[in-house]
Each structure stands twice: as C-alpha cells, then as structure tokens.
Amino acid sequence: MTAPTVDQAITRVHHEEWARVVAGLARRFGDLDVAEEATAEAFVAAAERWPREGVPPNPGGWLATTATRKAIDRLRRESQRDAIHQAARIVYDDTPPEPTGPVEDDRLRLVFTCCHPALAMEARLALTLRLLGGLTVPEIARAFLVQETTMARRITRAKAKIKAAHIPYRVPSADDIRERLAGVLAVVYLVFNEGYLASEGDDPVRVDLTDEAIRLGRLLRTLLPDDGEVAGLLALMLLTDARRPARVSRTGELVTLDEQDRGAWDRTLIAEGNALVRERIEAVAAGGDPPGRYQLQAAINAVHTDAPSARGTDWSTIVALYGRMVLLDPSPIVRLNRAVAVAEVDGPGVGLAEIDRLAEVLDGYHAFHAARADLLRRLGRGGESRAAYDRAIGLAGNPAERLYLTRRRDQLAG
C-alpha cells in the first residue's frame, strides 16, 4: 500500500472537515457568507501549502484555525469601514467550539438552517450541497443543470433571506424537531434520487449526487445516532446504491431489478445497509417508535437485496411493508409501488386493477405507464401494452429509461 498523495489527503479532509469548519465559523461569526468564504479560502491555502510543506498532523485543526484567521481578516477589512458595527460582530459568539454531545454539534445547527422550511426547496438543496457538502457553485449548477450564475444567485438569495429574516442557527426545540428533521431527510433523499435516476440530462446516474447524499446521510447518522428515520434513510440509500453497478447496461440502457446481474451488486454496501435495518427492527421490537417511511422503504430494499432472484423474492413481505407505508403516506406513488408488488403475489390482473384506479392522478407520470405496460404485456394484451409503453417513453426524462422502455415495446409480438 502506498501512502495517500497530498491530493487524496485534501479530498479526504474536504469530505471530513468542510461542514465542521463552515459550521464552527457560522456559529462564531453569526454570518454564513463569512463562514463559507473563509472556509473556501482555507482550503485554497491548503491546496497551495500542503504539497510544499506536507499535510499537517491535524488537518482539521489547521483548516479551522486558518479559516478563522481568514474570517477575522475579512471582518477587520470591513471594520475599517465600519468600526463599531464590525467589532460587535466579531464578538458575536466567542465561545470555543463545543466538543460535547451530538445535539451541540455546530453541524447539526447548520443542517437545520440550510433545510429551513421558510426556504424554497431548490434553495435548501443548493445550500445543503454548498455549506454542508462543500460542493462548489459550478458543481451544484452542473448537478441541477442550471447556469452557474443562476445557481450563484439562488444561493446568495437564500443566504440573504436567512440573514434578513433572522432564520435561527439552532437545533429546533424538542416539540418541532421531528417535523423539521423530516424536512431535512427529504432534502437529502431528493439529492440522492436526483443522482440515482436523473430526471434530466444525458447521464442516467449522477454519482456525484448519490455519493454526496450518502455522505450527508452518514453525517446525520453521526449527529443523530438514535433516530430511526435517520438510520432508515441511510440504509435505504446504501441498499439502493449497492445495486448501481447492475443498473445500467453497457449499451446505456436501464436494467430493471428483475433483469439485474445480482452478482454485480456491492455486497459491502448491502451488509452496511442490512445492519442498519436489523438495528431498527430490534429497536422497534424493543418498544421504540414504529418505523417511518424511510425505515419501511429500507426494509423493502433489504428484502430485494437478500433475494437470490426476482422470482425468489419474498413478495408477500414487500406487499405487507408497502401496506404499512400506505397507512403513513397514502400517496398515489406509494399505492402504485404497492400495486406492482401485489401483481407479483396475486397475478398481473389483480395488480393492473389496482393500478388502473390511479389512472386519473398519475396520468402524467412515466412510471405509471411503464408499470401498466409491463402488466398488460404479461396479460397478453399487446396492443394496449404498446400504447402504454409509448406514453411512458414520451414522459420519461431519463435517457437510460427511455432506451429500456423502447426495447421492451419493440419486443412486443406483432
């Protein structure tokens, strides 16, 4: 084994320390702009100096110190224009970083500020990726297929609202934390899904986003180790991502679960995801809170990743788990997923009848038509199946999915 290069060290430290440095500065100086810029400057300094001087023994500490100095320098420069005002800001909160329990972690405050419900969802996504994930503005712009200037403006506007409207830098009170945490998890899962099945653009899977979402999931797990839904979301992402190597064929076509090469699945991720699912099952059995939607979805995915083949899958358990999800969230998309599982247990006719009840609400959703097309095909109703594939192809935004649907349509007899 060779020692990591300086570049690798910087990348690793970036992943591990970026959010911590930003969060610490944000608390100390009470200003996200200052925190973000000073942190970015500290990483630039590291990239310049570490190759020459070597990686310091405590890289995180080096970055925090350097970033703090950069922030103070910047505030001093500003304070020459406005002495009293900026002096007040420098003493905003001078307590040293707290090396205490998870609730005190500055990064958790930053999570709740970035995902505040008073911000538009697209602003929450962008802020989370920038301030917690450490992605650059051009990277985030690319990930969401918007112009850099648009993304920069979105982030600037969100930070300006946080400041002007006094969005707090604080972990919500016990009364609110459950609901607010659900909002945070939704942001992370959206990042993951946008990466895993990109709805736009030419890349079927955007690994930068899935990796980042998993990193954020791990961070939340570190900060809130006892929360079931945090564990559930991380497990769900791991078990889903484990199947990524088998998900797109060499010709760039989406490969559905039943046709995937299960030998290509990432067993390390599956083991980690399964361990989390087991932990939650034991916690619930021991009298913990009943599982929420992420834990249920993780459990469904664990059933899939445990199965030797699509045929050998425990579909009854999957139907039962979807049944519990419908109770929590009777949305048409959850009911669609349940109906697909029902078709495996009770036959395509029964599944199709359930799906057709959702026709009105899901008519604009490609997966609805794709599911119908498959069941109609299995029922030997080729003409209707072809029409459903046509609708699905027309609505699908992902290129790999369009290729897959087109092949299935063209394989229909007649």
Added chain:
Amino acid sequence: MSAVPRYLLSVYGPAERTEFGTYPSQEAMLQAFADTGAFNVRLQRDGHFVFADGLEPATTATTVDGQGAKPAFTDGPCLETKEYLGGFWVIEAADLDVALALAAEGSKACHGTVEVRPFRTEESVRALLEP
C-alpha cells in the same frame, strides 16, 4: 447586542366583502374577532406586541403621488389584485421560528393566511448605505 427583530404579519383577504367582512357568517366573524383579541392579549403578555389593527376595505383607499409639482390623488388601492391587505400585526420576535409560530397562531385566530416579512434592521440599512 442588536435590537429584537421586528416582523410585519399581513393578512390578505378577498376584495369583495360581505356584510360580515371577509367572513362567511356573523358567527364566524364574531368568533374570529374574539380569537384575534385573545391572540393580541397573548402577544402583549409575552412581549411580542408592537401594533395591530384591521383595515377598512381596499375600496376606501386613496392613492397619492406627491412626486410631481402638484400631488395627484387616485381613488382606490395602489395595485389592482384579487386580494388586499385586510389587517396586520407588527411584532417583535427573537427569530423567524418564533415569528412563524406566532403567525400560525394569528392565522388560526383571524381565519386568514398570514405573510411574515422582516423589517429592515439598523444593520441591514447600514449595509445598504455602505456597499
């Protein structure tokens, strides 16, 4: 260090008012008045209250432009919209979470949706003057 943030909580309602104001019935109107009164008392008790009141219908508004040689008066509100400001609170709250929680209570009390908007602060005005 700095003063407690202030927020404007605005309540918008339809342009057309009935004999019960923006409410469907007299009972609903009286209930909303009572609930809003109780909410105002709570705002005062907890030190949030700065000012609050309800407005006459937008049809009673006069728009004034004093920028010319002679002031111009126009009957009606400044902007033609479907909904008009019907009343508002000015409150003090430690941060947006507190303001949003109070706005939710106020919304329930007055039976309307509430827009929460921060006032400028000394700091933000200064930032405006010294870019």
